[in-house]
Amino acid sequence: MESISVFDMLKIGVGPSSSHTLGPWRAANRWVDGLKNSMPLQDIDSVQVQLYGSLSLTGKGHATDIASIMGLLGTDPVTFPIEELSAEVEKVHNTRKLLLGGEHFIDFDPKTNIKFNRKFLPFHPNGISFTASLKDGTKKSQTYYSIGGGFVVQKERKREKIKMEKFSHFPYPVEKANELLKYCSEENKTVSEIVLANELSLRSIEDIKTGLDKIWDVMLHSMYTGCHTEGTLPGGLNVKRRAYESHKNLIGSTPYSNQYEWIAAIRNTEVKFRQILKWVSCFALAVNEVNASLGRVVTAPTNGSAGVIPAVLMYYLVIENHDGNHEDIHKFLLVAGEIGSLFKKGATISAAMGGCQAEIGVSSAMAAAALTELMGGSPEQVMMAAEIAMEHHLGLTCDPIAGLVQIPCIERNAMGAIKAINACEMALDADPTHAKIPLDKVIATMWATAQDMGSKYKETSEGGLAVEVNISDC
Numbered sequence: 191m192e193s194i195s196v197f198d199m200l201k202i203g204v205g206p207s208s209s210h211t212l213g214p215w216r217a218a219n220r221w222v223d224g225l226k227n228s229m230p231l232q233d234i235d236s237v238q239v240q241l242y243g244s245l246s247l248t249g250k251g252h253a254t255d256i257a258s259i260m261g262l263l264g265t266d267p268v269t270f271p272i273e274e275l276s277a278e279v280e281k282v283h284n285t286r287k288l289l290l291g292g293e294h295f296i297d298f299d300p301k302t303n304i305k306f307n308r309k310f311l312p313f314h315p316n317g318i319s320f321t322a323s324l325k326d327g328t329k330k331s332q333t334y335y336s337i338g339g340g341f342v343v344q345k346e347r348k349r350e351k352i353k354m355e356k357f358s359h360f361p362y363p364v365e366k367a368n369e370l371l372k373y374c375s376e377e378n379k380t381v382s383e384i385v386l387a388n389e390l391s392l393r394s395i396e397d398i399k400t401g402l403d404k405i406w407d408v409m410l411h412s413m414y415t416g417c418h419t420e421g422t423l424p425g426g427l428n429v430k431r432r433a434y435e436s437h438k439n440l441i442g443s444t445p446y447s448n449q450y451e452w453i454a455a456i457r458n459t460e461v462k463f464r465q466i467l468k469w470v471s472c473f474a475l476a477v478n479e480v481n482a483s484l485g486r487v488v489t490a491p492t493n494g495s496a497g498v499i500p501a502v503l504m505y506y507l508v509i510e511n512h513d514g515n516h517e518d519i520h521k522f523l524l525v526a527g528e529i530g531s532l533f534k535k536g537a538t539i540s541a542a543m544g545g546c547q548a549e550i551g552v553s554s555a556m557a558a559a560a561l562t563e564l565m566g567g568s569p570e571q572v573m574m575a576a577e578i579a580m581e582h583h584l585g586l587t588c589d590p591i592a593g594l595v596q597i598p599c600i601e602r603n604a605m606g607a608i609k610a611i612n613a614c615e616m617a618l619d620a621d622p623t624h625a626k627i628p629l630d631k632v633i634a635t636m637w638a639t640a641q642d643m644g645s646k647y648k649e650t651s652e653g654g655l656a657v658e659v660n661i662s663d664c
Contacts, residue, residue, distance in 0.1 A: 196531075202267075203267045204270075207252040209337070210244070212267055212493065218320065222264055222290065225291070234296060236296055242319070243310035247650045264289075272485055316335055370528070381559070402520045412476070412488075433475040440472060441459060475497065488500070501604070502557035533548075533552045536633040549588070555580040556610075561611065
């Protein structure tokens with residue numbers, strides 16, 4: 191049984207894509223670290239990168255080439271200063287030199303040393319291979335697969351086996367939603383309490399709280415940044431940022447000086463139904479405009495769906511409960527992470543495998559479940575909310591125009607957030623004992639739908655809006 195930590199599902203990283211940006215960045219990091227452990231980097235003469243399948247087809251739009259360079263440089267996507275990213279990559283392009291692992295300069299021209307190969311490898315659509323040519327004439331190669339949400343594996347998944355052994359000590363190992371419900375019933379605990387007990391087998395309560403606070407800080411900062419940044423998104427589609435104007439119209443002249451005072455300011459604004467819809471949409475748009483600009487966001491469970499969970503959590507704090515505190519935030523994130531892990535185990539969180547239902551659909555289910563617990567719902571209602579949210583995303587395709595995580599991706603986050611809130615309300619008003627479709631069945635159906643879905647609708651920009659819309663019109 192694969193046990194997944196909340197901190198695996200909610201990872202701090204760099205946009206625009208967890209599978210196409212964060213994953214390759216991490217893969218390059220891992221490969222370079224492996225080289226360092228086996229040999230002096232000074233023995234390496236050159237490095238070649240091969241991007242396969244979906245990583246190739248939408249790699250330029252998803253900044254996969256940029257991520258690969260940053261990973262080879264040995265930088266950390268969690269801590270590297272975002273404002274320095276463009277300059278660092280431009281330096282490699284201009285000098286055609288790369289400081290491998292931060293230690294050894296090699297000749298490296300991104301135009302020739304990074305190859306975009308349309309071939310799909312059999313193990314997963316997101317394949318990336320690194321080859322080092324040594325000065326003695328030998329080569330060292332390794333292939334990795336970015337399987338969604340920033341998760342990176344090798345075909346034999348050696349690291350996953352180690353991780354599964356490490357996590358086998360979970361007091362409440364969970365593979366399916368019905369098992370989670372069974373634990374809640376037997377132990378008379380909420381979903382967040384069961385998840386917290388599992389996390390406590392890995393780290394201290396102080397580390398859990400600190401880690402969850404860091405995740406929320408990044409989410410809050412991405413919303414704040416997106417709401418206060420105007421202009422046009424990069425990439426060539428000339429998409430105008432919309433969160434800035436929307437936020438300005440909503441906040442009016444209410445004073446504040448930082449993101450924490452901002453929360454109080456929003457609480458004092460008008461809260462009619464229409465304004466609530468606008469606020470939730472604004473929060474989601476803001477995050478994904480930051481994501482589209484190679485900004486720092488939290489995979490939730492992916493970068494392409496990073497706006498749903500913070501938007502719904504912010505909704506709770508500024509609309510539903512003005513006394514909401516860090517304990518509420520922790521519970522929300524614990525539940526959201528656990529629901530996301532159920533989808534990863536039973537289906538996929540990779541758009542290259544399952545279309546956008548695997549991203550926006552899963553994030554909406556995660557947010558709906560988490561909100562339901564905070565609103566006083568039972569564990570059964572929590573599962574019901576997740577089921578409702580996913581049920582109405584089944585079959586959603588991934589068809590990004592020009593391979594950019596912009597159209598229709600940004601708007602889909604706003605829609606996913608609104609659906610999550612609606613799913614929560616429907617679950618709270620329902621008797622879950624009369625539910626016809628359990629969450630596990632919806633997860634299985636999502637996976638079956640993913641397998642039936644044509645490959646052109648799975649993050650390749652070869653179907654849907656990506657081919658039906660004239661890019662020049664954008």
